Amino acid sequence: MENNPLLSIPSISEDTARDALVQYASSKCCYSTDPAEQLVFSNLEAHNTYRYRLETFTESRSTEWTHEAYSGQPVDAYTQPPPAPWVIPAKAPTMFEDATQEIKIPNTASVKPCHTCTGTGKTPCTKCTGCGSKQCWVCNGSGVRAGDESCHHCKGTGRTNCDDCKGTGLNSCDTCEGKGQLLVYIKLKIKWKNNVDDFVGDQQSGFPISRVSAVTGEKVxxxxxYMVYPAVGFPDPAISQAAERLVRQHHAQFAPTCRILQQRQTIELIPITKASYSFQEKQYTYFVYGAEHKVYTEDYPAKCCCCTII
Incomplete structure (x- = not known):
């Protein structure tokens, strides 16, 4: 690892390290920027590492029965055998971008009575449970008001017509949209997915490697x-081993159930600098990482709890 020329890239400058910490403190409502502005650096140490990423772009297909309200659509069931799912043409989206598509499979459409309303196009009103009326809200169903006066709102009956079904007790069926019939067919569901796995070399610097997933680096x-060959002979043997393992793992995981359309493997150099500094005669450390110069620290010296959550 010591002989690796890429990992020997020097750490960032003191000005860059200081600016990163100032921005970090400014983003925290309870942090003072004084330590970041007044600190004295004692050491800037590079712990740059590599991230290997394997992307496998796959296409999977499945079928299921579905239905929609029938309003004169073509019916083609039993005219000839339907095509197999993988025979149906579909245009793939941009490579390495997730997408879905649904296609009506030819020669599977037929018309059947709606199973919800049994072909009537109507279902009992849920507001009045199908009786067409509900209790009068003025007299609470008694038919009279104070002083034994007949309720004018319900004309003394204690009930009023249901506003939802207009007193019929029935509403249009939601399943068939009141048509009474359904077009039933087989739907093809196509899913394009970019399957991604990362490996990051740990330089044993005390920096939590999991945070690297949120930043970018320099692509080397x-x-x-269509199918990549594992990157071998890389200066960092851990990266070569990870490449071989992940390529084999992706093939075993996706080839039996999906169509692999393309693969992409990338190696990035992720800059990580460990900054040691003193403030008010005490020693502290923090890390600046990624091309974005994000900061990670556990012992920033000027925190307070003066913020009030409203």
Whole structure:
């Protein structure tokens, strides 16, 4: 690892490290920027590492029965055998971008009575449970008001017509949209998915490697093919081993159930600098990482709890 020329890239400058910490403190409502502005650096140490990423772009297909309200659409069931799912043409989206598509499979559409309303196009009103009326809200169903006066709102009956079904007790069926019939057919569901796995070399610097997923670095190797061959002979043997393992793992995981359309493997150099400094005669450390110069620290010296959550 010591002989690796890419990992020997020097750490960032003191000005860059200081600016990153000032911005970090400014983003925290309870942090003072004084330590970041007044600190004295004692050491800036590079712990740059690599991230290997394998992307496998796959296409999967499944079928299911579905239905929609029938209003004169073509009916083609039993005219000839329906095509197999993988025979149906579909245009793939941009590579390495997730997408979905649904296609009506030819020669599967037939018309059937609606199963919800049994072909009537009507279902009992849920507001009045199908009786067409509900209790009068003025007299609470008694038919009279104070002083034994007949309720004028319900004309003394204690009930009023249901506003939802207009007193009929029935509403248009939602399933068939009141048509009474359904077009039933088989639907093809196509899913394009970019399956991504990362490996990051740990430099044992005390920096939590999981945070690298939120930043970018400098691409030092990019390979895009139908099926990539693992990157071998890389200066960091851990990256070569990860590449071989992930390529084998992706093939075993996706090839049996999906169609692999393309693969891409990338190696990025992720800059990580460990900054040691003193403030008010005490020693502290923090990390500046990624091309975005994000900051990670556990012992920033000027925190307070003066913020009030409203």
């Amino acid at each position: 190797f990019v390979d895009t093919q």
